[in-house]
Amino acid sequence: VTRADTDPAWDSSAAMTRLSLNQATTQRWSVREAVAGCLRAGIPSIGLWRDKVAETGLDEATRLVRESGLHVSSLCRGGMFPAATAEERRTRIEDNLRAIDEAAVLGTDLLVLVCGAAPDRDIDRARAQIEEGIAAILPQAIASGIKLGVEPLHPIYAAERSAIVTLGQALDLIDRLDSPQVGVIIDVYHVWWDPNLYAQIGRATGRILGFHLNDWLVPIIDPLLSRGMMGDGVIEIGRIVRAVEATGYHGPIEVEIFNQEIWDTPGDDVLARIKERFSQL
């Protein structure tokens, strides 16, 4: 039984127009190769990463995506605001301002924020520094027409990547920032375990800026590279997709998979598998 059998609102061929390849999934591909791969596969959107864009050069990457006609669904990533010194925090903010500029040049309207972790044991201070950091870059985001997507990360990353660990916490933060320029990114890997997930997805109505698919593999071995292809793990992806759809989110759906085995697979095969699994949601 597929999603299409149970929910007339989900039309998998219509959904295919919303599919986006997040570049993290094809780690060995340059921007040029990923763009060409999307065109061959008929995937209409791409989520770019700053390190890949830097390798290619911002101007050349911009030319490649413009000429391709692909939609750029997001640029990953800004964030990483907390730091031990005021000087280092200023440096992080400057880097985020550059990321906003790069997003605008690349023609996307969304910068994904991985907010950063505590540089010491004080997680509340890290959370305050995250809020200060987003507030500091917000005026330029507004001026540039770039939305800021706060991505809550799985609590496994609380000490190293993001002190923002639940959708509810991200929404509380966004409530306080009080700007339509800031919203959330929902990644099924990061949120699937949350007892409050469906209530918080409902609460996120109108504030969902991006939606990422992958899966949680069992057993977990490497916490960084245990993400899997949709359908290979334990996440109720169809249920989460329906809940996000029900909020009225009809934007891009990025497939973002950090997995060594997938990185070692030829990219065209990975994209074919993504399309197959996506059509079965």
Add this chain to the structure above:
Amino acid sequence: VTRADTDPAWDSSAAMTRLSLNQATTQRWSVREAVAGCLRAGIPSIGLWRDKVAETGLDEATRLVRESGLHVSSLCRGGMFPAATAEERRTRIEDNLRAIDEAAVLGTDLLVLVCGAAPDRDIDRARAQIEEGIAAILPQAIASGIKLGVEPLHPIYAAERSAIVTLGQALDLIDRLDSPQVGVIIDVYHVWWDPNLYAQIGRATGRILGFHLNDWLVPIIDPLLSRGMMGDGVIEIGRIVRAVEATGYHGPIEVEIFNQEIWDTPGDDVLARIKERFSQL
């Protein structure tokens, strides 16, 4: 600055009377060796594991702890309620009833529950099966004078060990079970990342049955064995200790560390380190 300097309510020599060695910390020691180690170190309590008790034999383990005069702070572990078939769930419940009997024989009043994960993708069904399982064993727990400690586990374990992943969720479950025989176990490793932690510790007042210390090491490499000695990681242990104390919990404080390097260290050295770090909280 140690806890004793900042908080007159914390008296580290008085706290030492509450220190308990959870057997998981000294994986290579039998019950006999762990009991002898606690006596040598002057650690007054021990938390036992069922697999270790079974190796020694229940009667012999009981004799060893009784003759030692050690307090048995808990028996680990019951739980693991969700299963694909009704027959398997019944088998799990029978195992929990045996665990209650063993706890009573060993002279502890606390059975720690690691509640179990979904056997399939349906995490809500797993959560319902956990609640049904605890309700099924509750009458015998009451009759035997054994309290049931629901231990929320870090969300990293949601797919493999426990669909109960936050303190708030555990308290919601306990609210519904509505029995003073059921409470929570707070383990700093499992809860430190939670944005609602301190509010939920306050809410747990009167329902905290056990308290476990260890630390979260950075970087995380092995999700099962990355627990560290207090002070070696990033958890604000002193702050959590103070919050738990403030609820009026003055029961045993178990040190439970799953870490291969610690398992490979001579047990007496591990216990000396535990006492040193515990006195510095």
